[in-house]
Amino acid sequence: MGRARDNAWQEVNKTMHLKTEAVTWLKEGRVDVLLGYKEVDGHSIPFCFQKEHPEEAEGLIAGTARYPLEKMAARIAEAHPEFTIGILARDCNQRALHVLALWNQIQPDKIRTLSLACCPSTLKDHGDCTYLEPRKTGFYKRQAGIDGNLDLEALEAYAPKERFDRWMYEFQKCIKCYGCRNICPVCFCEECSLEHPDLIATGAVPPEIPLFHLVRAVHMAGRCVDCGLCEDACPMDIPLRTLYRKVNRIVRDVFDYQTGTCEETSPFSAIGDGVTLELKPLARVA
Ligand code: SF4
Ligand code: SF4
Ligand code: SF4
Secondary structure: OHHHHHHHHHHHHHHHHHHHHHHHHHHOOOOOEEEEEEEEOOEEEEEEEEOOOHHHHHHEEOOOOOOOHHHHHHHHHHHOOOOOEEEEEOHHHHHHHHHHHHOOOOOHHHEEEEEOOOOOOOOOOOOOOOOOOOOOOOHHHHHHOOOOOOOHHHHHOOOHHHHHHHHHHHHOOOOOOOHHHHHOOOOOOOOOHHHOOOOOOOOOOOOOOOHHHHHHHHHHOOOOOOOOHHHHHOOOOOOHHHHHHHHHHHHHHHHOOOOOOOOOOOOOOOOOOOOOOOOOOOOOOO
């Protein structure tokens, strides 16, 4: 009981601090806009606070909502490169900002983050997010090896055939809504391969299996920051996060590259110019 009350107080203090900072930043022109959340009709929605109305930032909330605010920042920066943009940033937002800067989607010196330390764990160590509700995976799925709560090692203990069949089952549920791509903070291509008619046929649901999902998975290798937004957004409950964790794991193991923290773009880049593939040096055998 005491601890619950302490936590509640901590939350109140944290929110008060964020509001004060946000109002000050806008009032003093330290930022032109600040992306955060506000409550509307009982729902947390992303909101762009502006320096013309700093008092509105009194309505800033931390809440539990998560949106790709950094992706919105990149759009604003495109339209207003002169803007300094403030962002209420959780750890996953910070990792995405890092990737967006590496890919020249934002200028780091034009971004100020108001840190919200919601989650002590990052992809640096592991990708669990305390804001993501534990998934309730049904018995059959668990038996077949698909469980959003499984780590990759546990998943890979299943026979390849079982894993393959279950992924194919998951992929055929896809309704090609593009929600996973649209919400993803590091999906920013002007021309998306998932809409290329030579690659993915139009007017067909489910989309080509497994091509649609493998194209996206390959593109996420070395870019996915494990924020989990795609999986949250997927109306068909496809365990996308697990898939992208796997491709990131491969990039880490083969190229010694840690997404979201390394200071250069991934050596495995299936999109963009200047593809180079530099393998990690082989371990010396004694
Ligand atoms: S977890 Fe999903 S939404 Fe988040 S960066 Fe990775 S692919 Fe994008
Ligand atoms: S990374 Fe791939 S899936 Fe994402 S927007 Fe670019 S082309 Fe589309
Ligand atoms: S969000 Fe889910 S259903 Fe929609 S395109 Fe992505 S995987 Fe398919």
